[in-house]
Amino acid sequence: MKVTVPGSKSITNRALLLAAAADGRSTLHAPLVSDDTVAFRDALTGLGTTITAGPGDATWEVTGTGRGPAGGHRVRCADAGTAARFLPPFAATGTGSYAFDGSDRLRARPLRPLTDALRALGARITTAPGGGLPLTVDAAGLDGGELTLDGSLSSQYLSGLLLAAPLLRTPLTLRTAGLVSRPYLDLTLALMRHFGVPAETGPDGALTVRPGRYRATDLHIEPDASTASYFFAAAAVTGSRITVPGLGRHSLQGDLRFVTALRRTGAAVEIGEHATTVTGTGPLRGGFALDMGDISDTFMTLAAIAPLADAPLTLHGIGHARLKESDRIDAVAGNLRALGITVETGPDRITVHPGTPRPATVACHRDHRIAMAFSVLALRAPGITLDDPGCVSKTFPGFHTALRRCFPAHAAHAPAV
Structure with missing residues (x-):
């Protein structure tokens, strides 16, 4: 069966900012329409960017000015981490006073490496204790320079600075220590090239971006590979076959590499030119450890x-996942234990043992990925419910309906919504 997965959140929000910073009119085709992307779009609109939605939100037409924003604004980031990491650098390249804030959970997520970097470039920033939201940028443009950035908590700090870099008065050279989620940085660089500004990579790996202008252009947003992972996993555990069109071997998204992890568990995987297919072939194989730091x-x-595997699975390299919408390691472990599964955790790892899940309510922690992941398990484990099924609207409002449609033989076990 084929499933239509909505557009990539990571691509949509990066493309929105690039189009806003470009000189002219860009059209984004098949953007993701979700809580996070609408929050990002609305924030850019408040910053003075004109964004017009086509029929059914099938397209977003973005008219950029080729420069940073002007005049000042209060910016509500809601739960969107990309808004909190990408928009302050963009605002700092303009003029005026910009006050950024978000949800309680977003306030708790770290921003200090980014705010420290912006101060080093001459930005005037006032933050909450700890260096995070709420924060105010009193913008008067930014100079470039050379910086070394701590990337061990999130790659989004580096991406936020790079996206704004062409609008700086002088070249910006960035080095990073302990970078996590490298594929997301590669995605940023690929999209910058698409909008006409490449970064130069030095022999030591430093990235340099020179002042310039983004070029207005059109972009078709490919399906979200992270969201596709739930359908691929569901195929693996139900013995089904699922194809996601639009995600092929040339995908910009590192999270498509999730299917190689499924291949290790025994699923059949085909990555074609324009689509990826996963087929469940029987019981899942375990008994191995996997570094999932990049995905x-x-x-x-x-x-x-x-x-559901036949031996324990250990996933490691994921310490930075404790700083996402929830502490994702503890959230997953706590829910699995509530289901009667033996779990061990460490600062950057989780080991899950085989077992038969018992009925229980999953605590979603307002985290869309917790809700979607355990919805997949529920296809094989009757009696699982979610305390907040609606939190999937952050990235895929129609997730539960799509999951039932794709796996009708197991739909009766899917969590009630």
Whole structure:
């Protein structure tokens, strides 16, 4: 069966900012329409960017000015981490006073490496204790320079600075220590090239971006690979066959590598030119450890179905996942234990043992990925319910309906919504 997965959140929000910073009119085709992307779009509109939605939100037409914003604004980031990490650098390249804030959970997520970097470039920033939200940027443009950035908590700090870099007065050279989620940085660089500004990579790996202008252009948003992971995993555990069109071997998204993890569990995987297919072939194989640091948004998908494997699974390199919408390691572990599954955790790892899940209510922690991952397990484990099924609207409002449609033989076990 083919499933239509909505557009990539990571691509949509990066493309929105690039189009806003470009000189002219860009059209984004098949953007993701979800809580996070609408929050990002609305924030850009408040910053003075004109964004017009086509019929059914099938397209977003973005008219950029080729420069940073002007005049000042209060910016509500809601739960969107990309808004909190990408928009302050963009605002700092303009003029005026910009006050950023978000939900309680977003306030708790770290921002200090980014705010420290912006101060080093001459930005005037006032933050909450700890360096995070709420924060105010009193913008008067930014100079470039050379910086070394701590990337061990999130790659989004580096991406936020790079996206704004062409609008700086002088070149910006960035080095990073302990970078996590490298594929997301590669995605940023690829999209910058698409909008006409490449970064130069030095022999030591430093990235340099020179002042310039983004070029207005059109972009078709490919399906979200992180969201596709739930359907691929569901195929693996139900013995079904699922194809996601639009995600092929040339995908910009590192999270498509999740299917190689499923291949290790025994699923059949085909990555074609324009689509990827996963077929469940029988019981899941376990008994191995896997570094999921570069694709940490999908570790929950594998961890949630790991009780169905024939031996323990250890997923490591995921310490930074403790700083996402929830402490994702503890959230997954706590829910699996509530289901009667033996779990061990460490600072950056989780080990899940085989077992038969018992009925229980999953605590979603307002985290869309917790809800979606355990919905996959529920296809094989009757009696699982979610305390907040609606939190999936952060990235895929129609998730539960799509899951039932794709796996009708197991739909009776899917969590009630």
